[in-house]
Amino acid sequence: MTRRMENRIVLVTGAASGIGKATADLFEVEGAIVIRTDIASGNHRKLDVASALEWQHLVDSFEHDRIDVVVNNAGISPHDNIENLDMATWDTIRSVVLDGVMLGCQYTLPLLQNSASGAIVNVSSVAGMIGASEYLSYGAAKAGVRNITKSIALHCARMRYNVRCNSIHPGSIDTPILDADKAQFGEEKTIRVRAETIPMGRLGRAEEVASAILFLASDDASFITGAELVVDGGFTAR
Numbered sequence: 001m002t003r004r005m006e007n008r009i010v011l012v013t014g015a016a017s018g019i020g021k022a023t024a025d026l027f028e029v030e031g032a033i034v035i036r037t038d039i040a041s042g043n044h045r046k047l048d049v050a051s052a053l054e055w056q057h058l059v060d061s062f063e064h065d066r067i068d069v070v071v072n073n074a075g076i077s078p079h080d081n082i083e084n085l086d087m088a089t090w091d092t093i094r095s096v097v098l099d100g101v102m103l104g105c106q107y108t109l110p111l112l113q114n115s116a117s118g119a120i121v122n123v124s125s126v127a128g129m130i131g132a133s134e135y136l137s138y139g140a141a142k143a144g145v146r147n148i149t150k151s152i153a154l155h156c157a158r159m160r161y162n163v164r165c166n167s168i169h170p171g172s173i174d175t176p177i178l179d180a181d182k183a184q185f186g187e188e189k190t191i192r193v194r195a196e197t198i199p200m201g202r203l204g205r206a207e208e209v210a211s212a213i214l215f216l217a218s219d220d221a222s223f224i225t226g227a228e229l230v231v232d233g234g235f236t237a238r
């Protein structure tokens with residue numbers, strides 16, 4: 001069977017863990033040459049998505065003349081609400097979650113234009129579509145990701161670039177991003193409380209989000225741009 005990413009050059013941010021790691025692994029199985037980046041040190045290229053300077057360095061030193069797929073996945077999700085919010089937290093979350101995606105799109109677009117089938121997949125969240133009292137800054141930034149995805153898709157279409165741009169909206173997925181909650185409330189309670197809010201009665205797996213990202217990045221989605229795909233076990237269907 002033909003692999004869906006054969007020889008495609010794929011850049012994944014936040015690839016050291018969770019959804020990013022599962023995506024990088026799946027794309028490799030599908031034949032891609034994957035450039036794994038993360039702010040954390042380890043077996044991948046160092047990239048703080050919030051730093052324009054680091055993006056510039058990455059594209060300046062890039063060893064290929066094109067990128068076929070960019071998965072803007074890196075993120076953090078501390079809690080805050082309208083009463084306990086402080087500006088430093090707001091700025092930090094915005095810079096990683098929203099600025100990080102915008103910079104990822106901006107700096108890689110020239111390389112994506114060299115692809116015969118370029119695709120950007122931005123990882124937003126269901127929190128970018130509906131309110132969540134304890135995710136004020138995060139939800140605002142993820143809503144921004146949802147919106148800029150559509151503006152970038154329209155720009156690329158108008159310019160007749162072969163670059164599509166779509167967003168993925170995971171619900172509760174069991175990844176290390178929940179570690180802080182597990183430490184605070186206990187693993188069993190964190191999982192149970194979340195699972196009770198999900199129509200399918202369980203949390204999602206990183207691999208289930210990776211499959212949806214692969215679909216949007218692949219030629220199976222060749223006429224899909226500016227779209228949003230929820231991967232949430234029915235959470236937003238009610």
Ligand SMILES: NC(=O)c1ccc[n+]([C@@H]2O[C@H](COP(=O)([O-])OP(=O)(O)OC[C@H]3O[C@@H](n4cnc5c(N)ncnc54)[C@H](O)[C@@H]3O)[C@@H](O)[C@H]2O)c1
Binds near residue numbers: 017018176
């Ligand atoms: N897990 C969920 O329930 C869930 C739900 C909705 C959306 N998401 C989104 O999915 C994406 C991946 O999250 P995850 O659940 O795999 O979490 P995770 O914590 O397992 O992985 C996030 C990765 O991003 C990296 N990262 C953090 N800040 C960075 C920065 N400034 N630059 C580069 N890398 C950075 C981390 O080092 C980590 O490897 C995030 O954007 C998150 O907001 C997750």
